Amino acid sequence: NKRVKIKTILEQNPIGQEITLMGWVRTKRSNKNVSFIALNDGSVITNYQVVADPNLIAEEILKKCTTGACLKITGNVVESQGAGQSSELNAKTIEVLGEADPEKYPLQPKKHSLEFLREIAHLRMRTNTFSAVFRVRHALAFAVHKYFNDKGFFYIHTPIITASDAEGAGETFKVTTLDISKPPRTPEGEVDFKQDFFEREANLTVSGQLEGELAAMALSEIYTFGPTFRAENSNTTRHLAEFWMIEPEMAFYDAEDNADLAEDFLKYLISYALEHCQEDLKFLQSRLEEEEKSKPADQRSEMGLLDKLRFVVDNEFVRITYTEAIDILRNSNPNKKKKFQYLIESWGADLQSEHERYLVEKHFKKPVILTDYPKEIKSFYMRQNEDGKTVAAMDILFPGIGEIIGGSQREERLDLLLKRMEELHIPIEEMWWFLDTRRFGSTPHAGFGLGFERMVQFVTGMGNIRDVIAFPRTPGNAEF
Numbered sequence: 519n520k521r522v523k524i525k526t527i528l529e530q531n532p533i534g535q536e537i538t539l540m541g542w543v544r545t546k547r548s549n550k551n552v553s554f555i556a557l558n559d560g561s562v563i564t565n566y567q568v569v570a571d572p573n574l575i576a577e578e579i580l581k582k583c584t585t586g587a588c589l590k591i592t593g594n595v596v597e598s599q600g601a602g603q604s605s606e607l608n609a610k611t612i613e614v615l616g617e618a619d620p621e622k623y624p625l626q627p628k629k630h631s632l633e634f635l636r637e638i639a640h641l642r643m644r645t646n647t648f649s650a651v652f653r654v655r656h657a658l659a660f661a662v663h664k665y666f667n668d669k670g671f672f673y674i675h676t677p678i679i680t681a682s683d684a685e686g687a688g689e690t691f692k693v694t695t696l697d698i699s700k701p702p703r704t705p706e707g708e709v710d711f712k713q714d715f716f717e718r719e720a721n722l723t724v725s726g727q728l729e730g731e732l733a734a735m736a737l738s739e740i741y742t743f744g745p746t747f748r749a750e751n752s753n754t755t756r757h758l759a760e761f762w763m764i765e766p767e768m769a770f771y772d773a774e775d776n777a778d779l780a781e782d783f784l785k786y787l788i789s790y791a792l793e794h795c796q797e798d799l800k801f802l803q804s805r806l807e808e809e810e811k812s813k814p815a816d817q818r819s820e821m822g823l824l825d826k827l828r829f830v831v832d833n834e835f836v837r838i839t840y841t842e843a844i845d846i847l848r849n850s851n852p853n854k855k856k857k858f859q860y861l862i863e864s865w866g867a868d869l870q871s872e873h874e875r876y877l878v879e880k881h882f883k884k885p886v887i888l889t890d891y892p893k894e895i896k897s898f899y900m901r902q903n904e905d906g907k908t909v910a911a912m913d914i915l916f917p918g919i920g921e922i923i924g925g926s927q928r929e930e931r932l933d934l935l936l937k938r939m940e941e942l943h944i945p946i947e948e949m950w951w952f953l954d955t956r957r958f959g960s961t962p963h964a965g966f967g968l969g970f971e972r973m974v975q976f977v978t979g980m981g982n983i984r985d986v987i988a989f990p991r992t993p994g995n996a997e998f
């Protein structure tokens with residue numbers, strides 16, 4: 519297989535050499551004398567031009583080179599006559615690897631809406647937009663590992679099947695080995711759903727944090743990067759039932775160290791994409807510019823995608839406490855919205871995405887690290903502050919996204935942790951393994967979770983989270 523990728527041709531410009539290209543036809547233009555085939559193999563956004571002379575390539579072959587067909591083409595790389603690319607391929611032989619009926623091929627050579635493409639997720643990666651998004655996603659995933667590896671963190675694989683619900687939000691999917699037609703029964707004859715994972719209760723993980731803490735209290739600095747599952751029966755542009763989360767967990771870190779790491783990490787990922795995904799980002803920026811044109815003038819974004827990304831890298835994030843944020847929200851009344859004002863009247867209420875977006879997009883116009891939330895609205899494992907009312911929580915809010923990271927310094931003091939768990943009626947005996955780390959050699963530690971799809975959304979500018987994961991899992995969506 520001496521196939522050369524389009525990316526390689528563009529980088530090496532092998533004028534005069536004979537090469538073999540394989541890929542899918544995007545478009546074909548023909549006249550009596552010649553056919554031009556725009557071919558794409560997914561290695562780069564650019565389509566490569568193939569020139570087919572009907573004196574060399576049989577008419578019945580050329581007829582099959584329709585949009586969507588897969589071709590193997592051998593020929594000579596020559597200087598391009600037209601504008602745009604520096605070279606093109608003069609075809610000597612074309613083999614049609616897979617035909618595509620031009621009448622039935624769902625991806626016609628025209629602009630399709632994202633909604634339509636969501637319906638054909640099995641083919642949408644063949645478009646410029648989606649191939650660009652998934653190349654950027656790949657680069658970001660690679661950068662995650664590079665960042666932590668360079669810092670000496672260890673990659674831990676936490677389980678996907680677990681009995682714990684770290685967030686305690688009751689959003690778990692049950693795992694079952696149960697034969698629905700012959701379910702296990704309690705002595706009273708009731709269906710025993712508690713016994714469904716080989717006679718134990720189990721669910722799909724909502725977060726690898728608790729297990730990550732165990733690892734950090736042995737290896738010091740670790741991270742997990744894996745799929746997490748939440749039975750969110752909500753249809754937002756920011757939530758999936760299955761999403762990927764990056765969760766570093768560090769012994770000997772306090773809340774400030776945690777925030778410093780998070781800010782540095784986010785900036786690193788964005789810089790990495792800016793450096794390695796230029797062409798794809800430029801393409802995604804241009805498609806956003808098109809989208810902007812259809813909006814009323816006063817709602818258009820002032821900055822292009824690349825400038826927006828550079829801005830985040832170049833500026834310090836704002837750091838404020840929950841209490842300070844509430845004060846800001848109280849003193850501002852954007853668009854004189856009653857609802858907005860009402861929601862923030864009492865200290866202790868959770869911020870709605872409307873509030874988060876106001877702080878980030880209107881008030882500070884920068885990413886915001888919000889800390890020290892009321893303990894009632896945060897999870898049991900967060901470290902309690904001296905005031906007795908707040909915990910050392912941290913949410914990082916991004917423009918256009920809202921919450922991108924949730925984290926905290928963890929409660930390492932056994933007595934305080936036990937008291938909090940009792941208050942929340944968390945079964946202490948079942949969590950003996952978690953509590954053991956506080957019983958034996960406890961230490962201050964901290965960590966956070968970055969929603970990977972939200973990060974990909976931010977970097978690619980895609981408005982809907984369903985468009986940054988190949989096969990989104992949302993209510994009613996599991997076919998492919």
Ligand code: ATP
Pocket residue numbers: 685748750756757758759760761763921922923924925967968969970971972
């Ligand atoms: P939200 O308030 O947006 O529902 P959360 O506070 O429930 O998020 P956390 O439990 O803090 O989420 O999870 C850590 C991170 O995982 C979030 O900051 C977010 O980036 C991401 N995340 C959470 N839920 C989802 C989801 N359903 N789909 C995609 N990403 C998610």
Ligand code: MG
Pocket residue numbers: none
């Ligand atoms: Mg949530």
Ligand code: MG
Pocket residue numbers: 921924
């Ligand atoms: Mg939240």
Ligand code: MG
Pocket residue numbers: 913921923924925
């Ligand atoms: Mg959160």
